[in-house]
Amino acid sequence: DQQVKQNSPSLSVQEGRISILNCDYTNSMFDYFLWYKKYPAEGPTFLISISSIKDKNEDGRFTVFLNKSAKHLSLHIVPSQPGDSAVYFCAALSGGYQKVTFGTGTKLQVIP
Amino acid sequence: DGGITQSPKYLFRKEGQNVTLSCEQNLNHDAMYWYRQDPGQGLRLIYYSQIVNDFQKGDIAEGYSVSREKKESFPLTVTSAQKNPTAFYLCASRRKTAYSNQPQHFGDGTRLSIL
16 A cells, blocks of 8 residues: 555656656655655665645755645755756655655656 | 765675675664665665664565664665565665654665576
């Protein structure tokens, strides 16, 4: 049972435009969410996070939006750069924060 | 520099053999994790440990074993009981705080292949 879903396995965006990566979850107990970026043959690196008490968190070109009623979060990258080309995973935590549940990932390609 | 070291980067195993993947961290993190990545399936949790000499099964623990004898080390053994061991294995660690919402830090992974 996939509790965190990224329904788009891939996304292509022109350099300079906005990239929007989406993530849906089913477990209403999740109260903290993270986005990771992963290059091939490397481990994921933490990008940005958001607590369920907020609906937006911004860090430079990256903004994460959370819609709790829809159980949906999204990552916006503006402007997109070729170096942003990677696989992006969303992840969710619930009380106790012992286990992290990852989505299946979205491969972003930014075209120069 | 602090970080997580996984070794080796590539590992080959003959069928029926056990193999151990190494994971060492010098971040002084209490919690450590093992994940498996397969194409189209994201990261799936194999085992995790919150403290030395204690660990819990994740979602896909069958065919795997771990130990946590030292805070810095969390080796994963892929046993012959694991029917489909070919995958990319990732180790992670996390600092436990009062709020416990610290992100995980990942190693660069070990790719295991069956000969």
